[in-house]
Amino acid sequence: MNFSRSQFPEGFDFGVSTSSYQIEGHDFGGAGPTHWDTFAATPGNVVRAEHGGRACDHYHRYREDLDLVAAGGFDVYRFSTSWARVLPEGTGQVNAEGLDFYDRLVDAMLERGLKPAATLYHWEMPSALADRGGWMNRDVASWFAEFTEVITDRLGDRLWSVAPINEPWCVGWMSHFLGHHAPGLRDIRATARAMHHVLLAHGRSIEVMRGKGQENLGAVFNFEWAEPADDSPEAARAAQTFDGYLNRFFVEGVFRGRYPDSVLEGFAPHLPENYQDDFPLITQKLDWCGLNYYTRKLCAPTDGAWPHQTEVEGPLPKTLMGWEIYPEGLYQSLKRLHEYAGDIPLYITENGLASPDVVKDGAVDDQPRIDYLEAHFAAARRAIDEGVPLAGYFVWSLMDNYEWALGYEKRFGLVHVDFDSLERTPKASYHALKRALA
Template identity: 55%
Template sequence: MFSFDRRDFGPDFTFGVATAAYQIEGGQGHGRGPSIWDTFSATPGNVHNGDTGLHACNHYELWPADLDLIRDGGFDAYRFSFAWPRLIPQGTGAINIEGVDFYDRLIDGMLERGIKPYATLYHWDLPSTLQDRGGWMNRDIAHWFADYATLIAQKFGDRLAATATINEPWCVAFLSHFLGVHAPGYRDLRATARAMHHVLFAHGQAIDALRAEGTKNLGIVLNLEKSEPMTQSADDIAACNFGDAAFNRWYLDGLFKGRYPKEMTEWLAPYLPENYQADMEVVSRPLDWLGINYYTRGLYRASNVPGMPVEQVKGPLELTDIGWEIYPQGLSDLLVRVSNDYTKIPLYVTENGMAEVEGEDDPRRVKYYDDHLKAVLAAREAGADVRGYFAWSLLDNYEWAEGYNKRFGLVHVDYETQQRTPKASYRSFQGLLHNTR
């Protein structure tokens, strides 16, 4: 059990759980079009064990039981994502009515159970036909995405408690176009520079489209790290500053200051879209809230690799099963930094959790959540306006390039039988959220 009471967070604090469509839905018939993760995972060597999201957790059919788990756990909200190729199979054009009907049932099911729907428009499953046209490298994606946002607003907007445009634009752009770890798997600096700008330009266009349809409570979800130098040498401090610019400040500065950090624009100068500065007013459209996904820190030193200014190194802290350092203080530091340096709009921790090898008993995960929720309390005490916390994830699921090898869930999933079994971490949240002391 946790070492604090729900009332320590105040009466209006939102506790939720989070998932993503490709990671849990399955249901890849029913009119759904192919996504870049279907082809990326089908390519040998890209994903652990060749795993794909073909069946995942079969949430497409088992969603009523999954919503019951959220309700019974005492959670206020469910952060889910729409699958673009399920709603518009070719990315643009004809709408898949079966997809609309599925999300109608899902959202109505949340409301019937007293669960607030927190929606994300894009959690990485780009329709393959749009990748054929350049995907995030093509400026036209801003218009394709705005049209998709309009559909979401028209079909579902009046039932959504909050709507985020894009989940983790760093992953959409840098991880997927420079490091090549996620779909579409590029390792190309020009592709990276274009994707880094276009993902934020598309976000701004989608904000305009959603607002034009009357959708309220709009935001975006950034994954942020606590960037730190390996040593206090001048070279390592400079490396940390560059790493922070690439991981954090490109997105924070773009969204809230209408400009990109100089370290990055100088590095990417030959590759950025022509006259990108003219788009910055759209990039920095006002938001109602900001989501922050936090898992670990980035530890940096100067790099000897040609063309790569910095290198991330392993630190000495305790690791999760995926190899990420456990560093709760970093969450407090980030929340306070964003609040002090960037914006006073409400902040939400939209993902936080750990991969762990276990069955129903997961004491390290219980401690992880306990420590990170204390970090949220510390940030609030320091003045950060943090309004909610979403645990990642409700279910063990398809963990992208890690396949089914890593388990983040509060609820264990047997992928052969699709049996759901709540873990001790789920019971800890259940005790916290049902406890009025």
Template identity: 60%
Template sequence: MLPSRSDFPAGFTFGAATSAYQIEGTAVAGLSHWDSFAATPGNIADDSDGSRACDHLNLWPQDLDLVRDAGFDAYRFSTSWARVMPDGLTVNPDGLDFYDRLVDGMVERGLKPFLTFYHWELPAALAANGGWQNRDIAARFADFCTAVHARIGDRIASAATLNEPWCIAWLSHFLGHHAPGLRDIHAASRAMHHVLLAHGTAIRALRAEGATSLGIVLNFETCHPADDSPAAARAAETQDAIYNQWFIRALMGQGYPDAALEGIGPHLPDRWQADMELIAQPLDWLGVNYYTRKLHAPDPGLWPHAAELSGPLPKTQMDWEIRPEGLTEFLTRLARDHTGNLPLYVTENGMALGAGPDVTQDDRRVEFIADHLRATRAAMDQGVDVRGFFYWSLLDNYEWGWGYGPRFGLVHVDYDTMARTPKASWHAFHRMLRG
């Protein structure tokens, strides 16, 4: 069973999260770099794409009903840049019309709309001009955010500029697992900086338009050494600097970490230091995404001289170790070392679990959620100002490079018929939030 709602303070926000490309389908949208990436053989595990996804573009009313009926307070969603601006520059009124209807649907159901402007859908036209490697992306991104805000900002409870900039920049430009699929330290380093510059530029532009309750969503992942050797400790330290410190330190005006600058610094744009004040715009809140931990061993090859090893803990369908106490550790670490009294939200936490003969049975997911809710409460008991918890994801969906195999949803989706079937985990939230 999940904890009781009364275990959390009055006003604590419970929600479910999704992202545009993973559920909407790409009808009446421009081409994004994910469409290009998915069309390239070998990039997606099952050779699929997001062209239909969960058909949320048409089925959104029943999906919002599922959010409401479970008892959630809020729905975290994202806007597709390629739908709103197919060429990355020019507003498509039909694209904004869809999000206008969607937000109205949330308000009508008593749900607080939590907007993420960008969840990895870069218009292909901008990608062709260098995308996140190109400094001009900052101004283009600000234009996109202000266009969206001008249409739906009056009904938005809260808005984040970006979801998981580590994935936008490093996973996509250095490790090559996400669009645009590069493995290039120069490209990755420029993206690591420009994604933050885009955030700061957009925050400044949104503030000028009167926007409030603005934040950003970062992902954090426990980095442990694989053994007791100094070399393993150094590997874990370097990965922690890249993954967990690069973005939060810059956002809080603390500069980039030295352990990451060792490899990234030589490839940063000229005069990058002059951008750091703009990057560190004041925030109203920070979103924290947490899923797993990784073990790191030394690697004699090129920087960052680290290799991931499989750990001994129980694992999800994604082969990610399950370690709930890591969520407590990150929430307390953020408050202690970086954010102080800045309100925090757990904006993503969830478990991929394959469907069995009875698609509604996901008792392991219920246990996973319960443990991470208790981990959130433990951080609050230590004085951390956590304001809400969003489960990832409402629906089984298109899981990027893994295609349609992994299932994170509280609701099962039959990808042939698009039928939605609430799982035991959905019902567990219903009992917790409605009971």
């Protein structure tokens, strides 16, 4: 890999990211049911109806997995906590076994010299709360505040950083408008309310943690660089709309206390009454901001209802996900996030590639992943050289895992997982990064 740690600023943090439901094995440890269990059990939602019941069995193998993180020379392990593992009903009685697991997990990170970077929610809403409307119900902010308090009281003294919610666009739009993720709705009113309530819950969570003295609090947004599919004014407007509901809705909400006009064009009749009154809570000070980046989208106009926009296939090489490889978009997104966030540190909290990796003679040759990461590291260095306060870069993901509606087909890991035997095999990309970080 054509880069080294020395090419980045002193103290720059390199890490890997995972999420609870994708690796832990949700059947273990007394976890309660989630809307992902329901979604996966509904025919047609997930490839082969696969679910996270066993996943990578990280619940039992976490020490082995953290050994791989430490041996790879990484500084940070970004993980998430499962709401339903800790509070099986979403509120009320704590599942001691589940909370004890995260206690052991954090201690194991510290024992290996790793910085624990926690994300409180990565898409697995407890079923009991989904039954009460989930993200469509304004009370979700109070429910999430209770969960935040439980985690903070138990783990907060040892967490290096905390973000409340991973990728609010996926929680809101992908799950309530496109129907691709749980709860699988296609309803604009549900979407508008869910997207606002996600930010409200983010604000309440930050408020709770600040009140308890928790430090190094941030937010994690996913970005896709939006470009018009052609030179027409209609395509430019389509790209602006896409950019509005995917990228700008959340960063403008958190950093500007407003929503983009291009999104209000569709959302205005459906947002909660007096939603503007929530912005003082939503816009609380953050200590850092994270960006998850994978690809760009080419946008074209369509007829019919708002958003009058669709995505078209681009000409660039693509990953196994069908996503164009476009490192320039990472550079541009970092520059833009810096404009919104000001001088607080930024982190690339996810970036990576899916490829059809196979073990051959005990090894996995994933040169496309090495090439992808190398190009995106170069884009990150370019942003740093131009004054972006980028402080860390976390690769998605440590290991192959449950890729939500795509089941176990799409492999993003630096470590290969045999989903029958659960054997871990570090890939060529893992070894290349290990050498680069040494």
